Structure formats: structure tokens, C-alpha cells
Amino acid sequence: MTHISDSQNTDQRRFFQRYAPYFLLAPGVTWMALFLVIPLVMMVYVSFWTQTTFAISSDLTTKSWVTFFSSETYFGALLRTIRIWLTVLFFTFLLGYPIALFIGLFVRSKTVQTLLLVACVIPFWTSFLIRVLAWRPMLGKEGAVNLVLQKIGVISQPIEVLLFTELSVVIGMVQIYVVFMVGPIAFMLSRIDGSLLEAARDIGATPLMTFRRVIFPLSLPGVTVGAIFVSVMVLGEFATASALSGRKVNLLGNIIVTQVGSLKWAFAAVIGVVLTIVMAIVITALLRLVNLREEL
């Protein structure tokens, strides 16, 4: 008897051991299926519903889709979103890379490295929305930037295009998101083996050549991860645009918010699906360049 129950016991244990990962995964995967996958599928479904002024019914139609692509406002918002995203991506790279280079490669002491990174992260302890609003007194006609520039005599008249334009939206987004570019690049650069750079110098490479042939290629996974972070956040943005453009610059996100506000669920869903497709293309393209699982 004991013999049988023993073997039963080991059988049971083997069963649990074999399927242990799946038991551990079950809660997380279930959560994601219910609250991530289903809402997204629902959005695609609703985008084909029939929208009338006062109501929405589940009769399937492509009318909302036709409206999106034939309307100047909606299609224009798509183009504007892509333009602002590319601009912000470019500037976060341009402004962020030198900082990452300095932190990751030129600062030798680990303590100073950590201190500089912490200094970059501190702004994130203030609420995102307040960070956005803080740009208003900076950029306004009587804002800090204009005041300082006038004091030191660079300009005689205040610059008025600084606030409530596309420029202010770009400035705000670059400041808020640049750190997401700095972090991954600095991380990749700090992992570069010093002997590699010595070797390059020993075979007579100039610093510029070393940068172009060794340092920059090795930092590219960091650039890609940073680009993924920035893209994900900028493409889904609406708060910065509405706070710093005085509602003049409407991104896809802003249109979703307005449509939901006026209970135009089908239109909102169409724009949501368009945004999802744009995101999917961007992220898949970037993920082809880097294996996220291996960079951890």
C-alpha cells in the first residue's frame, strides 16, 4: 500500500514540477487577457459600429472609417502626430546622446555617474501634469525665457511664438521624455570594455574613428530601447499638447479624448485602432533592431 501511495506522490510531484511555470503564469496571463487583450479587441469591434448623433448601435458598418480618411481634421491629426513624434524623437536623441556619452563613458567614478543619473531622474518625482504646466510661465510672452533673453540683450522684443504653438508642445515633450533616451544609452555605453578603446588607440585610430567604428555601434541597442520608450509615450500623448498649445495642436490622442467626451464611441474607436496600427508598425520595426529579452 505504502509503495503505491509513494509512487502516486512522486507522480503528483512530477506533475506539479512539470507544469509549475504554467501555475505561476496563470494569474498574470489571465489578468492581461481580461484587461488588456479584451479591451483592445473590443475597440476594434466598436470601430465598425454604426454611429448616429445621439446613439450607437452594433450594426456593422465601415462608415466611421470612411469618415476618418475623408476628413481633413482627422487625417490631418494623424499626419501631425507622426510629424511631432519624429521631431521629438530626433531632438531627444540629439540632446540626449552627448549626455549619455558623458555619463556612460567620460565619468570614471561610479558615484558621480550615479549622482548624475539621479539628477536626471529627480524631475520625475513631480507629477507629470504639473511638469507640463510648469512650462507655461517659462515660455509665455512675459515668461522666464523671454525675461532672461531680454535682460542679457539677445532680443529686444519678446518672442511670442514660444507658447501656444507646435513649438511649445515639442519643447515640453523633449524636456519630459529626453531622460528616457539618456538612460538606456548611458547604460549601454557604461558596459563598453575599456580595453576595447585602448586596443583601438593602439592600432592608431583617432578618437573620432574610435567613436564611429566602436563606441557608436555598441551604443545602438541603447538608442533603440530609448527610441521605443520615447515613441510609445509620445504617440499616445494628449495632455502636453492640450496644455501647451491652448488646444490648437490636436494629436490623435486629443481627438480620442474629445470624441469620448461627446460620446462618439465609434469614431473614438476608429482613431484608437489607427493609433494602435501606427504604434505596432513603429514598435515592430524597432524591435527588429534589438532583442529586448537579451538586453536585460
Add this chain to the structure above:
Amino acid sequence: MHHLTKTRWALAVYAALFLVFLYGPFVVMGILSFQQGPEGGPQFPIIEWSTYWYQHVIGIAPASRVAPLPVGDALIRSLSLAFATMVVSTILGTLTAQAFRTKFKGSGFVFYLVVLGMMVPGVLLGLGMSLVAAQFGIDRNWWSTAFVLHVVYTFPFAFLVMLAIFNRFDASVEEASLALGVSPRRTFQKVTFPIIFPGILSAMLFAFTLSYDEFPRTLFTGGSQVTMPLAIYGTFSVEIHPNLFAFGVLTTLFSFALLSVYAILMGLSARRLSVRSTGIQEDVT
């Protein structure tokens, strides 16, 4: 080598300018939070230095035309939401990362499914969830529909942090403990947990801060009772007042306090680990 020293100095100067760019708005915000009230607006020049807007935030300023921020209720809601999100997503993240320690079929799929949660823009998830809620007649509340989305957002962060911790984890320590006849429960308590504790703390910190500041997801799913970020967002459409800046300064100080607690706990855990490892024999048996 001379050339590189020059580059280093150029980069150092640039780094200083960069920090000015990062901190400029905060300095301005800090200065303007001491604007005279209630007439003084959120712009220069400072009419007269005062702490009026701080009194306004904590609700001891005399009544004026500027509506007070709903600091009490909204803040408590935000903090409880952040706390619940932190607990649930840290547990889910740890369990899922633990599963990834052994190879299993479909791990790639699960990895990207989880990571998708932090990649999908909040506004899309908020929209999708409110559509689901409308379809099935579910009430939208900050503690139900908004809460589940907060976990969808923060769970991937907790998962990635724990995955990174487990990747650097030497499994032979655990195996040694089990081989020496220590029960799995005690092994977890005395060996595994102390090693992964710093990771759990970071995962908790991530989840808490992200949830506390989250708002695109909450915007559509939070219902009528607003959280703190929604209360601030509500002021976007109307005129803004320096009370927001005073609130910003106060919350930044609060975050500093929170992070100090985190740093102290991390320090303590590191010290305990080194003490434990010397006396681990007596402890385990």
C-alpha cells in the same frame, strides 16, 4: 589624449546646460509658488512674496474665487489606488518572473503579452476598457475599472525588474540549502527572499509611483470620483493658479521623503544580508 580632455570639458559644460534645461521649469515653478495671493497669477513678476498658495493648498487660506484643490479626498483615493496597485502588480510580477526561471513552451509569447501592457498608450486602454464597461453595464470606478488598468500598466515593470533580479540570481545557493535538508518554505524565507528583496522593493517603488501619477487610463475609467492627477487635469481647461505650483512643490518633497525611506530600506537590507551570510548556519537550523 589632449584632444579628449577638451571633449570631456565640452561635454561637462553641455551637461550643466542640460541640467538647466531639465530643472528650469521647476525653479520657475518653485519661485512662482510664492506669488502673492489670491490676485497674483502664475506669471512674472512676483507682486509680493507670500505663502498664501501653500495655505490655499492645505485649506487654511481665507476663501477666495479660486476653488481649492480637492486635496483631501482625491489624494487619499490616489494613495490607496497606488497602494493596491503596488501590492497586486508586485505579486503578479514576482510570480511571472519566477515562472521564467525555467524554460517553458510559449515563453516568448507570454513575455511580449506582459510587456505589451506597458507599451499600449494609456488613452487606448482607457478607451477600450470604457467600451467594455459600457457594453457589459459595469460601473466605472477608480477602485474597479481604473484599478485593473493600473495593474496592467505597472505589472510589466515589476515583471522586468524581477526578471533582471532572477537573471543575476545564483540558483546553486538555493539548491545547496534544499540539498542540506532545509524545507522549501524555510529556504524561501532564509535564502531566496533576502536575495530578491531589493528587487521586490524596486518593483514596489516603480508600481507605486507610476500608479500614483497615472492619468490617461484613469481619465476614461475612473468614474465621477476623481484621483489627484484627474483633479489637476480638470484645471487645464480653466485658468491655472499658483496653487498648482505650491502643490507641485509639496508633492515633490513628499516623493523625496518616500525615496529616502526606500534608500534606507535598501541600505538596511544590504547590511542585514552581509550580517546574515556570516551567521547563516545557526540561523537556518
